[in-house]
Amino acid sequence: MLSYRHAFHAGNHADVLKHFVEVQLLRYLEQKDKPFWYIDTHAGAGCYALDTGYATQNAEFESGIARLWQRDDLPAPLAEYVELVKRINPDGQMKLYPGSPLVALELLREQDRMRLFELHPTDSDILQENFAGYGTQVLMQTADGFGALKALLPPPPRRALVLIDPPYEDKQDYKRVVTALQEGLKRFANGVYAVWYPQLQRAEAKQLPEQLKQLPVKSWLHVALSVQAPGEDGFGMHGSGMFVLNPPWTLYGVLQEVMPYLVKHLAQDAQADFILEHHESSL
Numbered sequence: 001m002l003s004y005r006h007a008f009h010a011g012n013h014a015d016v017l018k019h020f021v022e023v024q025l026l027r028y029l030e031q032k033d034k035p036f037w038y039i040d041t042h043a044g045a046g047c048y049a050l051d052t053g054y055a056t057q058n059a060e061f062e063s064g065i066a067r068l069w070q071r072d073d074l075p076a077p078l079a080e081y082v083e084l085v086k087r088i089n090p091d092g093q094m095k096l097y098p099g100s101p102l103v104a105l106e107l108l109r110e111q112d113r114m115r116l117f118e119l120h121p122t123d124s125d126i127l128q129e130n131f132a133g134y135g136t137q138v139l140m141q142t143a144d145g146f147g148a149l150k151a152l153l154p155p156p157p158r159r160a161l162v163l164i165d166p167p168y169e170d171k172q173d174y175k176r177v178v179t180a181l182q183e184g185l186k187r188f189a190n191g192v193y194a195v196w197y198p199q200l201q202r203a204e205a206k207q208l209p210e211q212l213k214q215l216p217v218k219s220w221l222h223v224a225l226s227v228q229a230p231g232e233d234g235f236g237m238h239g240s241g242m243f244v245l246n247p248p249w250t251l252y253g254v255l256q257e258v259m260p261y262l263v264k265h266l267a268q269d270a271q272a273d274f275i276l277e278h279h280e281s282s283l
Contacts, residue, residue, distance in 0.1 A: 010048035011061030011097040013266045014240035016068070017225045018165065018196045019103050020081045020258070021242045021251075025161050025192055026107045027080075028248035035111035036159035038104040039152055041145025041180070042166045043116040045126040046101045050094055061097060063227070067265050069094055075261055077254050100163055101131065105138070114138045115152055117145035146176045153187040160188070165196040174204040178211050181245065185216060192246050199239035201230055212243045213279070221247040221278040223255050225262055229271035241275070252278050 009015065029036045050061050068074060068082050084106050088096050098106070101116050108114065114137065118124040124142040131138045141148060149162070164180060166173040177195055184193065197208050209222055224241030231238065244251065259274040266272070 007045065007048045008058060009060050010099075011050060011066070012064040013060075013225060013227045013262075014064075014196070014198065014237070015061075015097070016064045016081075016262065016266065017223070017240055018242060019098070019100065020078060021194065021223065021244070021255075022100060022103050022161075022163065023081045023084065023107065024077065024251055024254055025194060025244070025248065026104060028250065029159060029161060029192070030107065030109065032159075033111075034159060035109075035113065035157045036161065037152075037155040037157065038101075038108065038112065038114045039149065039155070039160055039162045040101050040104070040114070040116045041149055041162070041164050043101045043118045043127055043140070043145075044099045044120075045118075045123040046099045046116075046130040047088070048097045048099060050097055061094075063268060064266065065097060066094060071265070075258050078258050078261065100165060101127070101138075104161075105131070105134075108137070110137075112137070113155075116140045117143050117148050119144050146180050149180055149184060150187070153184055153191070155188070158188075158190070160191045162191055162193045163196070164193065168198055168200075168205070171202070171204050174208050177208065178215075181212070181215055185245070189217075190246060192244065192248075194245075195243045197241050197243065198237045199224060199226055199230075199241060200237055201235070209241060209243055212245075215245065217245045217281070219247060219278065219280045220245050221251055221255075222275065223259065224275040225259065225266065226271065226273050226275075227266050228268040247278070252276070 088098055118127050128140055164177055181193055198205055221244045224239060226239030228238050255276050259276055263272050263274050
């Protein structure tokens with residue numbers, strides 16, 4: 001079950017959506033001086049080469065970040081994300097793409113902390129190399145992030161972004177996402193939790209957002225980007241989504257501005273579209 005390597009997909013349309021939303025969530029937490037933790041349950045290798053190795057096999061980044069790289073009409077929030085990617089490519093050539101931990105590291109302040117988990121031994125070794133030298137600010141562990149999350153909640157500053165981004169190769173991952181959030185909310189009800197999921201034809205992928213809507217939180221936001229029609233053979237990812245528990249109140253408006261732009265420029269056929277919905281309860 002450890003065959004998945006994110007490097008094959010680095011910088012694709014799903015990464016664009018995920019990391020754009022991640023930047024918005026981190027910026028929100030930074031509005032207060034009080035420290036926060038960034039917890040990544042499935043951290044991957046942290047950074048990916050786009051010009052060598054796995055990423056070149058399907059070159060998925062060419063229909064993702066590459067379509068935004070040279071544009072001069074980006075909405076301001078989207079431009080900030082693209083500029084972050086450009087910062088790790090200082091020569092102006094698109095050679096590296098940041099994983100979620102590196103996106104977070106670019107925005108973390110001195111008082112903030114990162115806790116990273118990656119079960120794949122090869123990716124975990126690369127992650128350790130990529131993030132060596134940060135001392136106690138960045139702690140990494142070769143472990144199942146679902147299981148490790150319990151011991152971290154609530155984090156000492158009582159403020160955190162928890163990113164849950166499993167590969168979903170094992171269909172049990174869908175159930176484990178829901179269980180992890182149910183348990184996490186009992187320990188840390190006010191945390192910001194962000195779940196990435198693939199849009200697939202399989203039932204588990206379609207059911208996950210509806211299951212997440214049933215969780216006991218005051219507010220949630222769901223955004224999804226479909227870049228093409230589902231495959232007639234039932235295989236392949238045609239889009240992805242982010243489901244955020246306890247989202248910033250500003251996020252919905254930002255996504256209203258940005259999602260039509262992403263549909264226009266990342267579309268692979270005329271069926272490209274987006275979903276944007278949110279809910280506030282009286283809990």
